[in-house]
Amino acid sequence: MENISNIPELALTVVPNSIASDKSSIPVLGLGTAAYPFVASEVAKEAILTAIKVGYRHFDTAAVYQTEPVLGEAIAEALSLGLVKSRDELFVTSKLWCTDAHHHLVLPAIHKTLENLGLEYLDLYLIHWPMSMEPAESYDILFKKEHFLPMDFKSVWEAMEECQKLGLTKAIGVSNFSCKKIEILLSTAKIPPAVNQVEMNPLWQQKKLREFCERKGIIITAYSPLGAKGAPWGTNGVMECETLKQIAEAKRKTLAQVCLRWAYEQGVSVVVKSFNKERMKENMDIFEWELLPEEVDKINQIPQKRGCQASELVSDNGPFKSLEEVWDGDI
Numbered sequence: 001m002e003n004i005s006n007i008p009e010l011a012l013t014v015v016p017n018s019i020a021s022d023k024s025s026i027p028v029l030g031l032g033t034a035a036y037p038f039v040a041s042e043v044a045k046e047a048i049l050t051a052i053k054v055g056y057r058h059f060d061t062a063a064v065y066q067t068e069p070v071l072g073e074a075i076a077e078a079l080s081l082g083l084v085k086s087r088d089e090l091f092v093t094s095k096l097w098c099t100d101a102h103h104h105l106v107l108p109a110i111h112k113t114l115e116n117l118g119l120e121y122l123d124l125y126l127i128h129w130p131m132s133m134e135p136a137e138s139y140d141i142l143f144k145k146e147h148f149l150p151m152d153f154k155s156v157w158e159a160m161e162e163c164q165k166l167g168l169t170k171a172i173g174v175s176n177f178s179c180k181k182i183e184i185l186l187s188t189a190k191i192p193p194a195v196n197q198v199e200m201n202p203l204w205q206q207k208k209l210r211e212f213c214e215r216k217g218i219i220i221t222a223y224s225p226l227g228a229k230g231a232p233w234g235t236n237g238v239m240e241c242e243t244l245k246q247i248a249e250a251k252r253k254t255l256a257q258v259c260l261r262w263a264y265e266q267g268v269s270v271v272v273k274s275f276n277k278e279r280m281k282e283n284m285d286i287f288e289w290e291l292l293p294e295e296v297d298k299i300n301q302i303p304q305k306r307g308c309q310a311s312e313l314v315s316d317n318g319p320f321k322s323l324e325e326v327w328d329g330d331i
């Protein structure tokens with residue numbers, strides 16, 4: 001078997017309010033599984049199995065990505081091949097889609113996710129977006145404005161807490177939440193979110209949100225760390241950034257490695273998608289070298305622009321009338 005590199009872990013506070021505070025951890029580097037357009041199941045399954053072979057132990061999926069079943073199949077095969085000894089060696093995240101973001105639909109949704117994955121528990125379950133949509137029979141990654149509804153944070157989060165209490169997930173968290181929306185959630189939460197998964201890369205560094213989450217003990221997971229080039233939610237700007245190109249050249253690293261190393265040095269966990277074995281390995285090779293202070297300074301000076309604006313969330317009758325409201329001014 002190939003060399004398995006050791007990916008460092010970040011402490012994840014699972015039940016911070018309990019007396020016997022249960023500590024868990026999240027591997028800092030995970031494999032994203034959102035591919036657009038969707039890829040054939042066999043291709044995705046083989047890619048995930050390859051990722052396990054080369055050493056990935058943290059996997060990010062979501063009900064809406066349609067990769068839960070293939071991730072489950074890859075995990076089952078990895079177990080039967082002895083690539084991992086037990087399911088506990090893996091860290092699996094999935095997410096509640098907006099159509100299920102209603103108090104009474106959260107438990108059925110996590111049960112469906114677990115059934116898709118063939119697992120008894122998740123490591124982390126996230127609210128995918130801070131918005132609900134009218135319940136639907138099937139998942140569609142395209143947002144339909146006429147179905148938008150404001151989310152009742154209190155009751156949806158109570159159901160998320162129930163998922164954790166029942167042992168269906170070890171930790172719960174949110175995704176695409178601004179500081180203001182986290183404050184609202186925290187005002188009634190009994191279990192604070194362990195993680196906020198958001199876009200983060202050298203072109204959208206999330207300094208304000210990171211400082212806020214650090215104060216609240218919430219781990220940031222960076223998605224689209226390479227800018228998701230070619231995806232409808234992505235930008236070519238990261239992979240084409242001249243500053244990053246120059247740093248990569250000088251260090252004899254790739255631009256992707258510079259992005260991932262930078263994110264790692266910021267103390268966040270990162271999920272990066274690649275279904276290509278060589279790029280998977282390249283993306284893991286970020287732990288035995290570091291950026292120089294002057295390189296970090298240059299990255300700090302890159303003009304900031306959100307790649308995933310999510311302007312499709314703006315609608316006349318939905319919860320967000322403007323981009324200002326989606327991101328609470330952080331645009």
Ligand SMILES: NC(=O)c1ccc[n+]([C@@H]2O[C@H](COP(=O)([O-])OP(=O)(O)OC[C@H]3O[C@@H](n4cnc5c(N)ncnc54)[C@H](OP(=O)(O)O)[C@@H]3O)[C@@H](O)[C@H]2O)c1
Nearest residue numbers: 032033034060175223224225226227228256272273274275
């Ligand atoms: N919570 C949310 O709302 C949300 C939103 C977006 C994403 N996510 C999660 O975050 C994960 C990662 O983000 P992402 O998929 O949006 O974008 P990303 O990881 O920044 O970029 C993925 C793209 O970069 C390519 N790539 C990967 N490694 C590379 C390398 N070393 N050199 C050059 N190209 C490389 C991939 O192609 P190949 O596969 O061909 O290598 C793919 O086209 C997703 O898969 C998903 O799990 C969450």
